[in-house]
Amino acid sequence: NAGVTQTPKFQVLKTGQSMTLQCAQDMNHEYMSWYRQDPGMGLRLIHYSVGAGITDQGEVPNGYNVSRSTTEDFPLRLLSAAPSQTSVYFCASSYARQGYGELFFGEGSRLTVL
Amino acid sequence: KQEVTQIPAALSVPEGENLVLNCSFTDSAIYNLQWFRQDPGKGLTSLLLIQSSQREQTSGRLNASLDKSSGRSTLYIAASQPGDSATYLCAAFQGAQKLVFGQGTRLTINP
Numbered sequence: 001n002a003g004v005t006q007t008p009k010f011q012v013l014k015t016g017q018s019m020t021l022q023c024a025q026d027m028n029h030e031y032m033s034w035y036r037q038d039p040g041m042g043l044r045l046i047h048y049s050v051g052a053g054i055t056d057q058g059e060v061p062n063g064y065n066v067s068r069s070t071t072e073d074f075p076l077r078l079l080s081a082a083p084s085q086t087s088v089y090f091c092a093s094s095y096a097r098q099g100y101g102e103l104f105f106g107e108g109s110r111l112t113v114l
Numbered sequence: 115k116q117e118v119t120q121i122p123a124a125l126s127v128p129e130g131e132n133l134v135l136n137c138s139f140t141d142s143a144i145y146n147l148q149w150f151r152q153d154p155g156k157g158l159t160s161l162l163l164i165q166s167s168q169r170e171q172t173s174g175r176l177n178a179s180l181d182k183s184s185g186r187s188t189l190y191i192a193a194s195q196p197g198d199s200a201t202y203l204c205a206a207f208q209g210a211q212k213l214v215f216g217q218g219t220r221l222t223i224n225p
Contacts, residue, residue, distance in 0.1 A: 004157075033213075040217075042215045042216070042217050042218070043203075043205075043215040045213060090157060090158065092158075100145050100146060100207065101163070102148065102160050102163045103148060103160065103205075103213070104160060105150075105157040105158040105159070105160075106157050107156060107157040108155075108156070108157050
């Protein structure tokens with residue numbers, strides 16, 4: 001079972017560049033979300049989606065865009081990367097529409113912005 | 115605002131011991147609480163999910179309890195093994211955008 005798959009695993013960007021972190025799940029989960037994990041800050045919610053065509057902001061949405069055109073995919077876009085966005089990014093999904101169920105995480109994408 | 119605290123931040127015990135990890139939360143209005151483990155450089159692996167109506171959940175050597183009235187959850191690990199060494203995180207869920215994580219307890223099991 002693939003579960004939640006994130007690509008790329010590692011990425012280095014220069015300030016101002018844009019990129020997309022990909023997330024795909026094969027469990028037919030309605031709920032998907034993106035987190036960032038920083039030392040001393042723990043995991044913080046960036047954006048989430050409760051189904052195709054529906055997205056909403058989390059705790060730290062500034063500088064990030066998302067879309068949900070299919071149930072399987074939930075890409076995270078950085079429009080103009082900044083050093084403050086250097087972090088480890090995790091995608092997660094849940095079978096419950098509002099995320100009430102068990103949350104499954106991907107392996108993470110490690111982003112460095114120079 | 116929900117705050118989730120895990121104490122201690124780090125714990126080191128000899129192999130074979132039974133141990134308890136603690137998680138406390140300030141707002142008892144939660145839908146569920148989930149325990150995860152995270153190995154260095156890896157993602158989070160779900161261990162146990164406790165619904166708000168439940169008192170405990172068990173999986174193998176792991177047992178998690180939930181006491182909403184006191185704002186506490188514990189993760190009990192029986193007969194610890196070196197392979198249990200990891201960071202353990204708890205997360206309190208209050209809604210689609212209200213999943214609050216603790217900072218984690220870094221556990222080391224010494225052979």
